[in-house]
Amino acid sequence: MKELPILFNTEMVQAILAGRKTQTRRILKADIEPPKCVFSEHDAIPHVNEHGQLLFRWHTSLNGKELKEGGIYKWSCPYGGLGDILYVRETWQTTYDETRGMWKHIFKSDSGYWYDDDGPLKWKRAIHMPKSAARIWLQVTGIRVERVQDISEEDAMAEGIDPNYIADLTCNGELHDGPSHAYWASFFDTWQAINGIDSWENNPWVWVVSFQVLSTTGRPKNMEKENINT
Numbered sequence: 647m648k649e650l651p652i653l654f655n656t657e658m659v660q661a662i663l664a665g666r667k668t669q670t671r672r673i674l675k676a677d678i679e680p681p682k683c684v685f686s687e688h689d690a691i692p693h694v695n696e697h698g699q700l701l702f703r704w705h706t707s708l709n710g711k712e713l714k715e716g717g718i719y720k721w722s723c724p725y726g727g728l729g730d731i732l733y734v735r736e737t738w739q740t741t742y743d744e745t746r747g748m749w750k751h752i753f754k755s756d757s758g759y760w761y762d763d764d765g766p767l768k769w770k771r772a773i774h775m776p777k778s779a780a781r782i783w784l785q786v787t788g789i790r791v792e793r794v795q796d797i798s799e800e801d802a803m804a805e806g807i808d809p810n811y812i813a814d815l816t817c818n819g820e821l822h823d824g825p826s827h828a829y830w831a832s833f834f835d836t837w838q839a840i841n842g843i844d845s846w847e848n849n850p851w852v853w854v855v856s857f858q859v860l861s862t863t864g865r866p867k868n869m870e871k872e873n874i875n876t
Contacts, residue, residue: 652725652732652784653772655840658806659736659755662782663862667806672725673841674700674791674851694789694853698727725855726786731869732857734782735772751779781864788856794837795849802829804856807836 652670654662661667694700700721725732737754752760752767760767797805812828838846860866 647730648726649731649733649777650724650726651735651777651780653735655772656737656755657808659734659753659782661806661808662734662784662859663755664806665859666809667804668858669801669804669806669854669856671794671797671805671837671852671854673794673845674721674853694723694791696728698723698725698730698786698789700791723789723853723855725789725853727789728786730786731860732784732786732855733777733780733865734784735775735780736782737769737772738775738779739767739769740779741767751781753781782862783860783864783866783869784857785860786855787858788854790854791851792854793849794846794852797830797833799827799830801854802833805829805833805836807832 654670658667658670700723739752739754739760740749741752741760742748743750754769807829811832815828815832834846860869
């Protein structure tokens with residue numbers, strides 16, 4: 647197994663802690679589109695193996711004319727393969743616990759307000775959070791690729807949308823297709839808010855990573871560090 651970092655914003659961390667979020671979609675940063683790559687009949691849809699490698703057979707072409715077979719392309723998923731471990735980086739800070747007489751990590755996704763001698767605490771960006779501060783540990787249970795617009799209603803629910811937002815969306819009559827598509831519509835709004843309007847219109851390929859939560863209080867005690875590559 648490998649241990650790899652993954653970033654989540656505050657709302658998505660809260661969804662994980664609440665048990666609503668078991669999937670995440672991340673834009674696949676690889677050129678797998680014609681005219682540079684043309685899928686063969688046998689591998690028209692890219693697939694991901696158990697090691698988290700994206701595979702597809704391709705042919706080179708010029709002006710629509712096939713020139714030669716190019717073999718199989720591979721891209722490794724930056725979030726590992728089946729069974730690998732992800733530690734969550736989130737917005738964080740350190741503060742001194744006077745009761746316990748020690749420094750501790752705190753997180754923006756938790757409720758409450760924090761202050762220091764200079765006033766309201768300034769949070770540190772998730773990308774700067776060290777591995778030692780990670781409290782949420784996940785295990786990859788599935789990886790595949792698809793177009794972002796192909797997300798199903800069931801998978802949109804697994805993305806951890808706030809159920810209160812779903813209720814508002816359906817009760818206000820904003821969803822013309824009825825409540826059966828409420829999670830899909832909510833995911834659409836969330837995706838655009840995070841990645842921008844163009845990222846939805848372009849309908850990019852995305853990594854679809856499914857996971858289970860191993861711990862929300864730090865590194866799981868039953869993990870054998872010597873058997874994991876960091």
